Amino acid sequence: MVSFRSLVLLFGFLALDAIGTLTAQEVDDGYDPFDPESTYLPESHWPEVIKFDYRAYDVPLAKADELTRSRKLVGQDDELLATLSKLSVENTVKLVELANTTGRPGETVTIQSVEEIIYETEYLPPYQPQEPDEEESAPQMDGANTSAIATPSAFETWHAGLSLEMESTLGDQDNIIDFRFALEQSELVRFEPIAKVDEAKSHFPFSMPRFHVQQISTSHTVGSGHSLLLGITTPLNEQKEPSKTHRRMHFMTVNIDRIKPTQN
Numbered sequence: 001m002v003s004f005r006s007l008v009l010l011f012g013f014l015a016l017d018a019i020g021t022l023t024a025q026e027v028d029d030g031y032d033p034f035d036p037e038s039t040y041l042p043e044s045h046w047p048e049v050i051k052f053d054y055r056a057y058d059v060p061l062a063k064a065d066e067l068t069r070s071r072k073l074v075g076q077d078d079e080l081l082a083t084l085s086k087l088s089v090e091n092t093v094k095l096v097e098l099a100n101t102t103g104r105p106g107e108t109v110t111i112q113s114v115e116e117i118i119y120e121t122e123y124l125p126p127y128q129p130q131e132p133d134e135e136e137s138a139p140q141m142d143g144a145n146t147s148a149i150a151t152p153s154a155f156e157t158w159h160a161g162l163s164l165e166m167e168s169t170l171g172d173q174d175n176i177i178d179f180r181f182a183l184e185q186s187e188l189v190r191f192e193p194i195a196k197v198d199e200a201k202s203h204f205p206f207s208m209p210r211f212h213v214q215q216i217s218t219s220h221t222v223g224s225g226h227s228l229l230l231g232i233t234t235p236l237n238e239q240k241e242p243s244k245t246h247r248r249m250h251f252m253t254v255n256i257d258r259i260k261p262t263q264n
Contacts (some may be wrong), residue, residue, distance in 0.1 A: 046258035049102050050168045050177060052109065053253040056097035057084045058235055063093065064247040071229070081227045081251050096235075096248065097162060097185075102257075105170050114161030117188055119209050122154035150206070158211060160188050168254070175224040177254050183216040183230070189240045212236050216250060224256040 059067070067080055087093045103109035168179035189210040214233040222228050230250040237243040 047104075048170070049104055049257050049259060050179075051100065051102050051255040051257055052166050052168075053100045053255075054097065054111070054164060055081070055095065055251045055253075057088060057249050057251075058094045058096050058246050059084070059087075059249055060093070061245055061247055063087075064232060064249060067249075068229075068232070076223070077227045077229045077251065080229060081253070084249065084251075097250075099162065099164060101166075103166070103168070105168055108165060108167045110166075111164040112159070112161070114159040114163060117158045117160050117209060118155050119158070119191075120152035120154070121156050122152070123150040123206065124153050125150055158186070158188075158209065160186050160211065166252075170256070171221065175256065176221060177224060177256065178219070178221050179254060180219040181216070181230060181252060183214070183250060185214040185233075187212045187236055187240075189236070212240075212242065214248065222254050224254065227251055227253040 067083065071077065071080060084093055085095075088095045099111045099113070101109050101111050163184045165182040166179055168177050170176070171178055189212050191207040192210050193207045214235070216231040216233065218230060220228055220230075228251065230252055233248045233250070234242050235246060235248045237246070
């Protein structure tokens with residue numbers, strides 16, 4: 001007759017054998033985590049990267065209102081993005097921006113597509129001829145302008161174009177991504193005069209640039225493979241004025257991917 005203790009030991013050994021069998025099935029026999037010379041890694045050990053795909057569409061104002069009202073789940077705007085993609089093929093809306101990049105979790109990645117615009121901010125006044133008696137008594141200052149027109153003496157630089165910055169971390173679950181997003185899109189509208197030109201005295205025509213800037217700064221949680229409507233801004237129209245008939249809808253699609261190591 002088999003004792004109760006013997007049965008408990010028997011079932012215990014069978015359970016341990018089953019666990020060992022499952023473990024052996026999950027990990028290839030060629031991989032030994034305790035062997036530093038082992039070159040094979042199972043997929044669960046491959047390095048993870050985050051892929052960012054950014055898109056922006058210019059949408060008629062009434063259509064943008066209709067689409068945003070129909071949103072079902074915040075953070076899962078896949079259907080909304082698919083609708084806009086279809087409408088862009090039909091030329092109902094316009095795809096105006098497309099950018100993508102890849103980065104490691106926990107690190108900041110940036111995309112820039114800009115033009116440097118350099119403009120004057122300070123001027124030396126134009127040289128004014130003096131009477132003979134005044135020329136003898138007035139000392140010449142260092143750096144004084146000897147030109148008949150005002151001369152630029154200081155400059156500023158502005159980056160006009162698209163700038164994106166993303167930072168992501170993996171959530172508690174493997175398919176959840178927490179990310180921070182910042183966008184700045186600026187366009188040069190025109191140079192506006194800030195002083196009238198006096199042609200008789202050959203004064204320099206003072207002017208300053210006018211920029212149109214769209215900005216979004218947000219943080220969100222999204223599932224891998226899903227899209228998110230980041231925000232809606234106002235673009236410029238053909239007359240370089242803020243549009244009263246269109247809005248720009250900004251989307252980001254985020255994916256978790258793994259890099260397969262190469263074997264020697």
